[in-house]
Amino acid sequence: MNTHPERPEGRPDRLAEAGLRLYRRTGDRRALERLFTLNGGILGSIAQRHSRASGESYEDLLQVGYVGLMKAVRGFDELKGTRFSTYAHAMIEGEIRHYLRDAALLQPVRRPRWARSxxxxxxRATAELMAELGRPPLTExxxxxxxxxxxxxxELMKVYLDTSVRSLDATGPEKGAPPPDLSAIRSLHHETFALPIEDRIWLEEAMETLSELQRKVLHHLYYEDLSQSETGERLGLSQRKVSRIAAASIKLLAGRA
Structure with missing residues (x-):
């Protein structure tokens, strides 16, 4: 009889591996979410360390790390005797390092921050779809x-990695391929943005400095793609008032650019 107390670090691994077996057997999303929760500390720690060292956004690295975690879910073989946490750590680390290496190699391209975000x-969406579909997702x-x-x-993949996301194993474009067309990066449901996507992403971060009414006006105009008249109807304001609020808000935001 073993009288030694159980090592506390072993229990999360056993829970994770049990959840992995359940997910693989049944496809239960709750088992996968539990797996992500149990390994969230590892993921956050790796992303934070690389964020401090590289200056890249912690949130961006966290989302990239989820791809590594999902690859760990797909590739882990418990028969090899390795703990899941050890394998997941290596896969997350590798995915983030790959991201950062490509960022450094493509630095001369001057990819804008909105493209990285x-x-x-x-x-992150790719990792989630892999979990749902059980295969690499299509571009569509x-x-x-x-x-x-x-x-x-x-086009985003050309900007960021010079590769296609038709599948995770797809190869990059042939030598001499035309440069990426940033104007092609458009909303799926609204073919034309009132603002380019890079400005929309920047607005999302900067709008926290505005009043609630200013945020609502800009949200209706630039996120829901409503007209000034439609925005006014939603908020009980005249079109002229909406126009003034929008202009003042953009002026305030421009001062932060």
Whole structure:
């Protein structure tokens, strides 16, 4: 009889591995979510360390790390005797390092921050779709998930990684391929944005400095793609008042650019 107390670090691994077996057997999303929760500390720690060292956004690295975690879920083999947490750590670390290496190699391209943020959202969506579908998702499936046209997803990959996301194993474009067309990165449900997507992403971060009414006005105009008249009807304001609030808000935001 073993009288030694159980090592506390072993229990999360056993819970994770039990959840992994359940997810693989039944496809139960709750088991997968539990698996993510149990390994959230590892993911956050790796993302935070690399964020401090590289200056990249913690949230972006966190979302990229989810891709590594999902790959760990797909590739873990408990018969090899490795703990799931050890394997997941290596996969998350590798995915983030890959992201950062490509960022450094493509630095001369001067990829804008909005492209990096959007790519991280695409990476997270890809991981979630892999879990749901049991296979690498198609471009069209990713596009629906993040509300960007398929053409926009392809162009984003050219901007960020010079590769296609038709599948996770797809190869990059041939040498001499035309440069990416940033204007192709558009909303899926509204073909034309009142503002370019880079400005919309920047607005989302900057709008926290505005009043509640100012945020509502800009949200209706630039996120829901409503006209000034429609925005006024929603908020009980005249079109002229909406126009003034929008102009003043944009002026305030411009001072932060």
């Amino acid at each position: 959007l790519y991280a959202k695409v990476a 499936e990713i596009a629906r998930k993040v509300n960007v046209t398929p053409e926009g997803i392809e």
